[in-house]
Amino acid sequence: MYPLLTASAYASPQETRVIRHRFRTSVVCATLLAFGLGTLQGVASASAPPDTARASGTVAAIEDGAARSLAATLSDSAWRTRVREAALTSDEVGLGDLVGKDPSQAAKGFGSVVADADRELAEAKGLGTKAGPLLQLRLADESMREALRAGAEPLVAAAPADDGATTVTAYDSAGRAHALDAHRLPERPVYVVGVDAERAVTAGMAVLREELARNSLSTAGPVDSASAASDGFWTSRITSVRLSDDEEPWVKGDAEIFSLVTGFGQDGKVRVDPVDMPYLDEDGRTYYPNQILVNWSYYKYNLADVVMMEEDGSTNYRSLAKALADALLTIIDMGAYVPLVNAVLDAMPDDWWTDDPDYVDSWYTLARSSAGSFRGARGNGTMALEPYWVSAF
Structure with a gap:
């Protein structure tokens, strides 16, 4: 005692x-x-x-x-x-x-x-x-x-x-x-x-959006709520997603997954859009969410990167937002797209790479026209994507 x-x-x-x-x-x-x-x-x-x-x-x-x-x-x-x-x-x-x-x-x-x-x-x-x-x-x-x-x-x-x-x-x-x-x-x-990982991720996404917007890395609000052209905008939609079985201990519960979509905004600055994936509970199972992953009206180039993360209990969302801001605000648009996955991963605190499996997988330079199945760079995740037009009417 x-x-x-x-x-x-x-x-x-x-x-x-x-x-x-x-x-x-x-x-x-x-x-x-x-x-x-x-x-x-x-x-x-x-x-x-x-x-x-x-x-x-x-x-x-x-x-x-x-x-x-x-x-x-x-x-x-x-x-x-x-x-x-x-x-x-x-x-x-x-x-x-x-x-x-x-x-x-x-x-x-x-x-x-x-x-x-x-x-x-x-x-x-x-x-x-x-x-x-x-x-x-x-x-x-x-x-x-x-x-x-x-x-x-x-x-x-x-x-x-x-x-x-x-x-x-x-x-x-x-x-x-x-x-x-x-x-x-x-x-x-x-x-x-x-x-309660589901509650924590929901609250964490709000914190991330708020802090990223404060640092000019995002706009407040969900990833699919940006103002767009009067007739609509193009997106990339996830038709299926699957994570490999990583043989976690029996004491671990369902995974709570979110992704960070990164690219250069219309203002030429790096932006980060958090995307909650609450359905993605289990490894070794294929999900068919038809979820919008990338809203291309946000981005200057027709290319973006995705880093998938897991809420493992210890994730500090305010610290994550600060680390991302510190690392990404120094990157300047040179007139051509530069992949941002490495910069995002370098921003993660050291202890995220020792014990905690916060990093799940990453996808480099996804294009607006990307269609088909794409395996992550780490080989732990596979996503099937399709271009999807969101009409304003």
Whole structure:
């Protein structure tokens, strides 16, 4: 259990937030003990193994702390039943809604942890105050439903930040940490606590557009809402898209994909248009979205590049926008098209290339006339495109 701390007058704002979070966690643990929901020794032993320890304030650390706290509350049988019913009823359960509807002391104590985690997650991901509740729970795999219904005691885990991790740390209601094989589905049910990626991407696209527009790299609003010629405009439409199977750990949920379309705007400056792809959940499956990818009325040349990214939980959208602005605003239109994929990739923070699989694939110099199937430069994705005229009438 975290030690009881007080904020120093010399603490930075970030340090003060960490101190307050630890204080609230201590209060919650004390509440759980008072209602017979655990032992002091059990809570103390809940720390993750050294090789999975994470820096405080990161998305992974916030998720891990929430998972540990939730596990401790599950020693309350009534609350445990409520959580089980919710997990069996819905594929994804918002933890804020769940604790708000339960009158138990366990739920009330855990509610303060959830509220703190939601605020910290929004800050860590650069989403501001408009993102809404982000923390959610899901059952790790459909095959675990039968055992959960039969009354098996679940473990609680957060997805590891590193897709190459060989173990997943999960907690039981006594506060003990269990190291699970990341690539072998456990027989015991596991709740996974993490970010609502769909909500995060939706909020993140708004942040990206706002920040890119502020830096003259885009216009505010969706990619397909630009003013165009009075009779309409040409676009490139995705008729099908498929990503390769990358054998992610069982603890990872569905992917949340978005793309950055880049080119030179009508003013000759580099522009970036984020495109949300919420349907693209699973690798190894072909989707047929008929989604507009490029609005050519935005661009000076009939060429553009596409970089496909994945929301993996740790993505900070405000930092991404700043990095793109810093890298792309220095590129000058020399009167001929220059591919921008490398500049976009070079703009990504170093830690995006160590553990987190944010970069999915890229497509260089797609033309307005491009038609047919196009495999990404990384070989991880394939898109079929067709020119599509959007009429103004």
